[in-house]
Every structure is written in structure tokens, then in C-alpha cells.
Amino acid sequence: MKKKHVKAAMAVTVSSMLLLAGCSNSKEESSTASPSAGATAAAGSNPALPKVITASIYDRGTVPAEEGTYESNRWTKWINEQSGIQVKWTPIPRSQEVDKFNVLVASGQAPELITSYDRNMLSRFVSQGVAQPLDEYIEKYSTSYKEYLKKHPELKPFVTFDGKTYAIASMRNTQAATMIWIRQDWLDKLGLKVPTTVDELVEVAKAFRDGDPDGNGKKDTTAIAMSNAYSAVLDDLFMARGGEWFIENGQATLSFFTDRYKEALSLRKTLYSEGLVDKEYVTDKNWARQKQLWITGKAGILFDQFNNGPTADFFKSQPDAKLTPLAPISTKFGKNGYQKEVPNYLLTIFNKDMKNPQAAMEFVDWMLDKGWYNLSYGQEGTHFELKNNVPVTLDADKLKKEVGYASEYRIVHQEVMSPEFLLARASSDANDQKVQKSIGEAIQVARSTDFRKDFPYTPAVDEFTDISGQFQKKWDEIVTMVTMTPDLTPEKGISQIRSEWEKLNGKSIEAKVQEWYEKNKADFK
Structure with missing residues (x-):
């Protein structure tokens, strides 16, 4: 994929975040088995x-x-x-x-x-x-x-x-790949329910910002901490991950040119203008500041990979914290699951x-x-x-x-991660047990809702590959500008993205991607 967000996995790549396993009862389906001696590759090695x-x-x-x-x-x-x-x-x-x-x-x-x-x-x-x-x-x-x-x-x-x-x-x-993590203990302290819609998520974030959930008597919490998965998770809520292709009315369409992406960009702008995210995130190149906000208990919501919220460092710093992997929330376009990687x-x-x-x-x-x-x-x-x-x-x-x-x-x-396996292999350390239990819960949450992915992998169109890096730099700049500039609307931002796309011969690329899709769509099933 061309997106810089995505993970790799993750180390689950415990991803990534990460990722599907499943057939019948052969050894590659259970990490509980020791590796077999296995067969060596074909005999007749050439000693020369x-x-x-x-x-x-x-x-x-x-x-x-x-x-x-x-x-x-x-x-x-x-x-x-x-x-x-x-x-x-x-x-x-x-x-x-x-x-x-x-x-x-x-x-x-x-x-x-x-x-x-x-x-x-x-x-x-x-x-x-x-x-x-x-x-x-x-x-x-x-x-x-x-x-x-x-x-x-x-x-x-x-x-x-x-x-x-x-x-x-x-x-x-x-x-499993991506996830929104939320401090359940903060919800409980403020008498809030787990959010189930985008609007409810925004309201909870405002309560985390204003309600002194860490109990230090100061208004010093940032509601939402980010990671390099922030854009991916946010866009995925609306089935419109930036730079990915979707099939709209039978036509291959970049996410930016859907109504869903406009809503995603609008939410991004709201979270920034309302001070629900750290306004210094643009200069936080390695996300070190964001990680610190989360680990030290100065943020109550984390947009990240499914296995990066509950870490040993987090629980050492916040021993009384309780984490919930947030179930997929609804938007005006319905409910989309978390990213599920290809097999x-x-x-x-x-x-x-x-x-x-x-x-x-x-x-x-x-x-x-x-x-x-x-x-x-x-x-x-x-x-x-x-x-x-x-x-x-x-x-x-x-x-x-x-x-x-x-x-x-x-x-x-041949590693396969299940909630049961993760918990079984946790050490006796209490923090490690919390980590593995939470990650197992995240895997179950990720499985609960389908994730929309119209193309299993990026279309193999050379013209798109040639310009994708250049185009990504442009759209990143525009998205950042729209997010931070009060009078620059999402509509204007998308219009600018469209202009940059067309400068790079985007219309012709769309036709080639459509042709590629028609040729290969039977293999996607």
C-alpha cells in the first residue's frame, strides 16, 4: 500500500499491527505446538x-x-x-x-x-x-x-x-490491525457510557478534556492521543481511508472524491479546533509526544494499532487504569469495522x-x-x-x-494469535497479563464487524505507482492545512486535492485503474 499509516504490522505482527490465519487442524493453526522437525527442502544440493x-x-x-x-x-x-x-x-x-x-x-x-x-x-x-x-x-x-x-x-x-x-x-x-482504545476508568469516574457513534465519541472527548478525569485538579488532559495510525483509523470510520480506491456505482474512485471522505475531514477539523487532540502533533514526527501523553495518563483515547494501547509501560505508569477496545462506532454512512489486513x-x-x-x-x-x-x-x-x-x-x-x-x-x-493463546503465554508479571488480556479483547472486537475494502491490494497500475508518492505529499499538506486553518473548509480542501490529482493526469489514471479492476475483479472473491 502506498499509505504511510499502515502497519505493519504489526508485529502482529503483534501488527499488525497482523493477521489472518485459519484452516483446519494442521500445525500452522496453533501456536501452542512446538515447531516440528519438518522436512528439509529437496535433496540433491549442489556442493559447487x-x-x-x-x-x-x-x-x-x-x-x-x-x-x-x-x-x-x-x-x-x-x-x-x-x-x-x-x-x-x-x-x-x-x-x-x-x-x-x-x-x-x-x-x-x-x-x-x-x-x-x-x-x-x-x-x-x-x-x-x-x-x-x-x-x-x-x-x-x-x-x-x-x-x-x-x-x-x-x-x-x-x-x-x-x-x-x-x-x-x-x-x-x-x-486485527487498527483500534481505538479508551480509558474505561475515566468513563466510570465521569459517569459516561462507552460511545457508540461519532457524535458520542466527540462528547466523551470533550468530557475528558474538561472533566479532570485524572483527578489532579488541573485542566491539563488531552482527550485523544495519536499515532502514525491516526489518519487511517479516523478515515476508516467513514469507509474512506485516504489514498485508497473504492468502487462507487461500479466505478473505481479514490477515497478523497467520496462524500464519506468529506465527513472524515470534517471530523478531523472538529477534533483539532475543539482542542480534543494535541495541537503540536504536526511537529511530533516520531509520535514520541503522543506516546508520552498516553503512557503518562494525560490522554484518555488512543487511535493506534490494536496492540499498541495496552503496553507494559502504560500499565506501569497507570497501575489502576482500565482499558476498553472501543467497538466500531456508527457514522451517518453506517458502521465500518477496524482494518483487517489481507491474508x-x-x-x-x-x-x-x-x-x-x-x-x-x-x-x-x-x-x-x-x-x-x-x-x-x-x-x-x-x-x-x-x-x-x-x-x-x-x-x-x-x-x-x-x-x-x-x-x-x-x-x-506459522504463528497464530488467539485471545486464549495470548493469555496462556503471558508471564506471571501482572502488567504482562493485563497487556495480553487487553490485546486478546481487541482481537475479538476487531472480528465483530466487517471492514470495507473494495480492493484487496493496491491496483497494479504503473502510472499510479509513479505518482503516488508525489500525490501523497500534496494531499498530506492539504489535509493538514484544512485541519489547522479555521476558514478553509473540507469542501475547499477536497477541491484542492482534486486539482493536484488532475495535474498528475489523474483522470487518465482513473481509467486505467478501472480497466485493471474489470480485468482482475474475479480474483478478488
């Missing part, structure tokens, strides 16, 4: 080719200095030792991945395994001949992944380009210049059979102990520090 591959890894800046770097740490060394494949990692900043990959590809320095959430970017690499088909390699060298694809046919549309398999994919570990997790293509595709497929099979487990839960006896075949965390802080970043290396996995 060194088992060395290069691979990309998302750089989110989460590797503690004492752990090393994304290129070299306890887990990169463990992977090389346990898999028998020497993997050299190329860090890719999450927020700059398109530009970074484009530079690496153009200079001939791209890694052999290119991994991304962005199917559209990978589609471009396929059309440019950067990627190569994988059907022969899967058939010849894989055992486990080949069987995995058979068990999860829902992955096929996401790994298929022009009738051929061009990507490795993994099922998500839960479908696949990361997608990985093989660079055409890959020297040893057999080693790469062996690595995929090893990761699916064994590697994902320790990269998710750490080492037995150090980070977890098995109880009823569940990896129960020994020390939540140690796990976060030493294992928290490791899930980025899982290009495939």
Missing part, C-alpha cells in the same frame, strides 16, 4: 554453489545498541548457525522502502530476497524483469512451503503475477540475479518448519518455558529487548 544468500530486512530502529545491528545480532548469527544458510541482511528503512529499493535495483545492488508488504512495488519489479518466477524452484526444491501453499489457497492471488508464482507469502497471525503477511520475491535459488528455497522451508518459532518467542529456558506446549514468557522486559526485533526476520511463519 555456496549456501549464501542476501536478503532485505525492515529497519524500524528497534535493535538495542547492546544487541548489535540489523545486519549482525544474536538472531542473525543464530539463523546462520541453525539453518545452514549464510544470510547477509540489507536493512531497508520502513518509511523509505520504495526509494531505497529503487536505488538498490537501479544500481544492481539489490538483495537476492526482496521482502515487502507492498505488492504493487513488487508487481513493478516483476514487470521490469527484476524478479523471477518461482514455480520451478518450489516444485523442485521445496517440501514444506509447497505443502503450505496447498493448505492456504487464499494466498494464491497475492503471489501470482500474470499467471505465474513470483512471491513467497505467509499467512498472517491475526487479522498474506510479507511477500518475498527472488531477484533475477540470485546465485543459488536452491539455498533460498531451503531457507524458506527451514524458516517455515523451525526458524519462525524462536524468532517469535526466543530461546527456551531464557525467554520462555513450555507449559502445556505453550511458550510462556519468563521476563516480558527481557523478551522485548532481546527478541522484540527478531520477528522482522520471519519471511514466513
Whole structure:
């Protein structure tokens, strides 16, 4: 996707936030089972080719200095030792991945395994001949992944380009992604009910702003704290996420040009003008101030990923706090659920210049059979102990520090997160138990209501890909201006967005997206 908001997941990517799993009683459906020994990939290894591959890894800046770097740490060394494949990692900043990959590809320095959430970017690499088909390699060298694809046919549309398999994919570990969190203890203190509509949410936010819910005798609370998911969550309330395509009366239409987005922009403006959000958010580039507002109890509502509201830091700071994952609320257009990601997790293509595709497929099979487990839960006896075949965390802080970043290396996995599993693997620490219980509740809430997503992935239209980054900068600027300028109405803002869209040949792109939709819509079912 082109949106900067979305997550990745999440680490559920506990996302992301994140994301669907589900078939019958096979091992990939229960994280309560230890990893099987699994089958190794096809025999007949070519001894003339060194088992060395290069691979990309998302750089989110989460590797503690004492752990090393994304290129070299306890887990990169463990992977090389346990898999028998020497993997050299190329860090890719999450927020700059398109530009970074484009530079690496153009200079001939791209890694052999290119991994991304962005199917559209990978589609471009396929059309440019950067990627190569994988059907022969899967058939010849894989055992486990080949069987995995058979068990999860829902992955096929996401790994298929022009009738051929061009990507490795993994099922998500839960479908939940975004969430609105609210302080239940603040609602109780002020005698308020859980809001069920947008209007009620605004009224609750005003009460949080004015009613001294933290009890310090000062009017110093900010009702709503933000994150990089703020825009996505707010727009999703109206089924109009910024920059996404919808089908309106049979026509492919950008969200900005729907009545629903105008209402979303109007709500955004209201929350700002009424002082219900922190007015310094524009300069809060890493959302550090927003996080601090939430953790220190100066905000009562959080727009974020489903797993980011209830954290150990939050409960340490607010030991008496009670959190509620807010059920989807109604708007004049009806009720939309929280974002539910597509079935696949990361997608990985093989660079055409890959020297040893057999080693790469062996690595995929090893990761699916064994590697994902320790990269998710750490080492037995150090980070977890098995109880009823569940990896129960020994020390939540140690796990976060030493294992928290490791899930980025899982290009495939079999982790499935359910409320029961999360609670079962919580450590004895009271805060960790609160965290896992709350996240489990959020998963259930996310499942309760359908999420409107007319296109399962961004339309693979080169012209749209070419201008999307430039267009996003423009619409971000306009949305910010409308939000902060009293006499600039949502209608005027949308008119400006339309003008910028048309300057970028938007009408022609709409026609191409419509053509792409008609050609591919049968695969969306």
C-alpha cells in the first residue's frame, strides 16, 4: 500500500499491527505446538554453489545498541548457525522502502530476497524483469512451503503475477490491525457510557478534556492521543481511508472524491479546533509526544494499532487504569469495522540475479518448519518455558529487548494469535497479563464487524505507482492545512486535492485503474 499509516504490522505482527490465519487442524493453526522437525527442502544440493544468500530486512530502529545491528545480532548469527544458510541482511528503512529499493535495483545492488508488504512495488519489479518466477524452484526444491501453499489457497492471488508464482507469502497471525482504545476508568469516574457513534465519541472527548478525569485538579488532559495510525483509523470510520480506491456505482474512485471522505475531514477539523487532540502533533514526527501523553495518563483515547494501547509501560505508569477496545462506532454512512489486513503477511520475491535459488528455497522451508518459532518467542529456558506446549514468557522486559526485533526476520511463519493463546503465554508479571488480556479483547472486537475494502491490494497500475508518492505529499499538506486553518473548509480542501490529482493526469489514471479492476475483479472473491 502506498499509505504511510499502515502497519505493519504489526508485529502482529503483534501488527499488525497482523493477521489472518485459519484452516483446519494442521500445525500452522496453533501456536501452542512446538515447531516440528519438518522436512528439509529437496535433496540433491549442489556442493559447487555456496549456501549464501542476501536478503532485505525492515529497519524500524528497534535493535538495542547492546544487541548489535540489523545486519549482525544474536538472531542473525543464530539463523546462520541453525539453518545452514549464510544470510547477509540489507536493512531497508520502513518509511523509505520504495526509494531505497529503487536505488538498490537501479544500481544492481539489490538483495537476492526482496521482502515487502507492498505488492504493487513488487508487481513493478516483476514487470521490469527484476524478479523471477518461482514455480520451478518450489516444485523442485521445496517440501514444506509447497505443502503450505496447498493448505492456504487464499494466498494464491497475492503471489501470482500474470499467471505465474513470483512471491513467497505467509499467512498472517491475526487479522486485527487498527483500534481505538479508551480509558474505561475515566468513563466510570465521569459517569459516561462507552460511545457508540461519532457524535458520542466527540462528547466523551470533550468530557475528558474538561472533566479532570485524572483527578489532579488541573485542566491539563488531552482527550485523544495519536499515532502514525491516526489518519487511517479516523478515515476508516467513514469507509474512506485516504489514498485508497473504492468502487462507487461500479466505478473505481479514490477515497478523497467520496462524500464519506468529506465527513472524515470534517471530523478531523472538529477534533483539532475543539482542542480534543494535541495541537503540536504536526511537529511530533516520531509520535514520541503522543506516546508520552498516553503512557503518562494525560490522554484518555488512543487511535493506534490494536496492540499498541495496552503496553507494559502504560500499565506501569497507570497501575489502576482500565482499558476498553472501543467497538466500531456508527457514522451517518453506517458502521465500518477496524482494518483487517489481507491474508498474506510479507511477500518475498527472488531477484533475477540470485546465485543459488536452491539455498533460498531451503531457507524458506527451514524458516517455515523451525526458524519462525524462536524468532517469535526466543530461546527456551531464557525467554520462555513450555507449559502445556505453550511458550510462556519468563521476563516480558527481557523478551522485548532481546527478541522484540527478531520477528522482522520471519519471511514466513506459522504463528497464530488467539485471545486464549495470548493469555496462556503471558508471564506471571501482572502488567504482562493485563497487556495480553487487553490485546486478546481487541482481537475479538476487531472480528465483530466487517471492514470495507473494495480492493484487496493496491491496483497494479504503473502510472499510479509513479505518482503516488508525489500525490501523497500534496494531499498530506492539504489535509493538514484544512485541519489547522479555521476558514478553509473540507469542501475547499477536497477541491484542492482534486486539482493536484488532475495535474498528475489523474483522470487518465482513473481509467486505467478501472480497466485493471474489470480485468482482475474475479480474483478478488
